[in-house]
Amino acid sequence: MPNLFVLGPFFLLLILNLPFKPLRKGFAFWSVGLLLLVQMFNALRLWFMPGSSVDRLGSFFAFSLAIDKLSLIMLFTIAIVAFVSLLIAKSTIAQERQKFPFFNLLLISIIGMNATVLSRDIFSLYVFMEITAVAVFVLMAIEKDKFTIEGTFKYLVLSMLASIFILSGTALLILTAGGTSFSEVRSAFSSGHNAVILNLASGLFLCGLFIKSGAVPFHGWVPDAYAHTQSAVSVLLAGIVTKVSGIYVLLRLFSSVFVLKAPFQNVLMSVGVISIVFAALATFTQSGFKRLLSYSSISQVGYILLALGCATPLAFAGAVFHFFNHAIFKSLLFVNAASLKKELDSTEIPIIMGLGYRLPVTRATSLVGFLSTSGIPPFSGFWSKLIIIIALLASGRALYAAVALLASVLTLAYFLYFTRNVFFIKTEAGPGVHAASVPLGIKLCEVMLAAITLAAGIGFPFMLNTWILPLRGIFN
Amino acid sequence: MTVRLIHSVVGLAITSAIVSVLMYRLGSPLAAVFELSVCSGLIPVIFITTISFTQRVSKERLRQRRRERLAKFLYLPLILIAAWLTLSHFLKIPQVDLPIPYCGPDVRVMLWGLRRLDLLGQVVILLTGVFGVVILFKEPDK
Numbered sequence: 165m166p167n168l169f170v171l172g173p174f175f176l177l178l179i180l181n182l183p184f185k186p187l188r189k190g191f192a193f194w195s196v197g198l199l200l201l202v203q204m205f206n207a208l209r210l211w212f213m214p215g216s217s218v219d220r221l222g223s224f225f226a227f228s229l230a231i232d233k234l235s236l237i238m239l240f241t242i243a244i245v246a247f248v249s250l251l252i253a254k255s256t257i258a259q260e261r262q263k264f265p266f267f268n269l270l271l272i273s274i275i276g277m278n279a280t281v282l283s284r285d286i287f288s289l290y291v292f293m294e295i296t297a298v299a300v301f302v303l304m305a306i307e308k309d310k311f312t313i314e315g316t317f318k319y320l321v322l323s324m325l326a327s328i329f330i331l332s333g334t335a336l337l338i339l340t341a342g343g344t345s346f347s348e349v350r351s352a353f354s355s356g357h358n359a360v361i362l363n364l365a366s367g368l369f370l371c372g373l374f375i376k377s378g379a380v381p382f383h384g385w386v387p388d389a390y391a392h393t394q395s396a397v398s399v400l401l402a403g404i405v406t407k408v409s410g411i412y413v414l415l416r417l418f419s420s421v422f423v424l425k426a427p428f429q430n431v432l433m434s435v436g437v438i439s440i441v442f443a444a445l446a447t448f449t450q451s452g453f454k455r456l457l458s459y460s461s462i463s464q465v466g467y468i469l470l471a472l473g474c475a476t477p478l479a480f481a482g483a484v485f486h487f488f489n490h491a492i493f494k495s496l497l498f499v500n501a502a503s504l505k506k507e508l509d510s511t512e513i514p515i516i517m518g519l520g521y522r523l524p525v526t527r528a529t530s531l532v533g534f535l536s537t538s539g540i541p542p543f544s545g546f547w548s549k550l551i552i553i554i555a556l557l558a559s560g561r562a563l564y565a566a567v568a569l570l571a572s573v574l575t576l577a578y579f580l581y582f583t584r585n586v587f588f589i590k591t592e593a594g595p596g597v598h599a600a601s602v603p604l605g606i607k608l609c610e611v612m613l614a615a616i617t618l619a620a621g622i623g624f625p626f627m628l629n630t631w632i633l634p635l636r637g638i639f640n
Numbered sequence: 641m642t643v644r645l646i647h648s649v650v651g652l653a654i655t656s657a658i659v660s661v662l663m664y665r666l667g668s669p670l671a672a673v674f675e676l677s678v679c680s681g682l683i684p685v686i687f688i689t690t691i692s693f694t695q696r697v698s699k700e701r702l703r704q705r706r707r708e709r710l711a712k713f714l715y716l717p718l719i720l721i722a723a724w725l726t727l728s729h730f731l732k733i734p735q736v737d738l739p740i741p742y743c744g745p746d747v748r749v750m751l752w753g754l755r756r757l758d759l760l761g762q763v764v765i766l767l768t769g770v771f772g773v774v775i776l777f778k779e780p781d782k
Binding site for chain 2: 170174177228229262265268269272275276279283285287288291292294295298299301302305306308
């Protein structure tokens with residue numbers, strides 16, 4: 165079964181590029197959409213019925229892939245965000261000839277992300293992280309304007325730097341562990357030999373993954389990359405790519421492969437707290453909606469790093485739950501940005517101020533997204549932040565818990581200011597703003613993501629027993 | 641830091657050749673052969689072929705760019721020397737006994753038997769490169 169999550173998109177990619185014109189016209193969109201729906205269904209099915217998978221391809225394609233509960237949550241999240249990105253692309257990419265390459269590159273990024281979350285080998289994990297990154301570089305540059313190229317170039321350069329760190333760490337692991345599989349590396353850490361080299365390798369991985377995650381002070385590429393790219397690419401990049409390439413790999417490696425010693429815990433928690441506070445304060449100075457969301461993303465990533473640094477099973481479960489919630493409500497907010505861009509032709513706050521009242525669906529769903537980001541009940545963001553804060557308090561880190569709580573108040577402050585001025589004050593449109601109808605695809609995405617955010621919050625008792633608490637067993 | 645693309649490509653080929661020699665000296669002759677043939681041979685050939693389709697920059701423009709580059713990067717060697725002197729004076733690197741490198745199975749067994757997933761990854765990255773070239777460099781139909 166794990167092979168199908170990688171081979172399915174791969175074979176679809178080959179089929180779509182056969183020399184038949186009808187494949188390009190309508191079949192591409194529907195086939196990719198169907199594939200993603202099947203991935204969502206299979207991820208849920210395997211969660212509730214673990215023994216139901218039959219790997220008919222296992223003997224023919226013997227890949228070192230494996231599924232566990234963390235992988236299933238990632239696969240489900242990847243499918244949702246990629247599906248939303250697909251619908252947004254259909255509605256917002258103006259040139260028809262750009263849509264088919266977009267669908268192909270989206271498939272490649274899905275292959276990369278799926279293989280990343282299923283891989284049990286560090287070098288294979290790196291290969292597929294790079295595949296995802298290269299596909300996203302091309303997607304980001306699809307519009308070829310000056311600001312887009314600038315954002316892409318910044319992401320490319322810093323991503324290459326991260327790759328250097330990760331590859332250097334991998335080389336040290338090969339030297340000490342004799343291989344790159346998770347079990348071999350874990351054994352090397354457990355043996356206690358070559359501690360200096362293993363610590364150096366852990367440090368190099370940490371640096372590289374901080375850059376990939378966009379944590380402060382490695383966040384330089386994030387605002388330009390998120391703000392200047394095409395709407396569907398922003399949703400994909402901010403919603404899932406950064407999370408899988410950076411956050412998931414950190415969660416996987418430092419929870420069950422590397423040994424998370426006290427110095428690394430302190431580094432993770434420090435970077436987490438700095439990211440939370442710095443990014444929350446930086447949002448106050450932003451004049452663009454997408455730049456504001458990019459700094460908000462950096463702040464939310466800080467919560468996940470803080471939880472991982474706490475190094476307890478409950479904190480790990482809270483980190484994964486916040487990963488899922490953030491992917492959903494941040495994607496929702498970027499979809500709202502796509503709606504504003506489509507309707508008002510701008511996402512600059514001074515221009516759109518007082519004009520958002522024309523978009524009732526966007527107004528209502530953005531409120532859901534903002535309140536969830538700020539950690540207001542009964543939305544999903546409240547529960548994941550609560551679990552993280554409880555885990556911090558239980559491990560005797562009250563100061564970190566207090567900072568995390570106060571930063572939520574800052575988050576709420578800037579979001580309330582934005583929401584009030586854009587969506588709840590009426591202003592007549594200026595000469596540069598033209599009205600256009602928001603496509604059904606965008607509205608559907610807004611409603612779907614808002615519904616998931618609300619359902620995950622209201623259905624928290626079900627989520628806690630079914631999804632969150634079982635994750636504690638993954639943390640070693 | 642050169643302004644001429646062709647010099648950059650030649651620099652890439654020379655660097656790859658040096659890496660290839662290092663790999664051979666470290667006991668990986670097969671890896672050295674791949675590095676030499678692909679990174680030092682095939683890739684520069686593709687780059688040079690592509691550059692041959694581009695328009696030459698005028699000599700005056702070339703001289704101006706060289707001056708700009710020199711002004712921008714003049715301080716860099718000084719910083720590197722200062723950093724080297726500072727680090728060698730203050731930084732005490734602990735003596736670490738490196739373990740003997742593990743010599744795995746034959747490269748054919750490694751590639752086709754143990755690293756099959758990475759081979760799939762290589763195919764996918766090639767496809768990504770193809771799409772990248774088509775999207776970024778193809779001119780729109782008139």
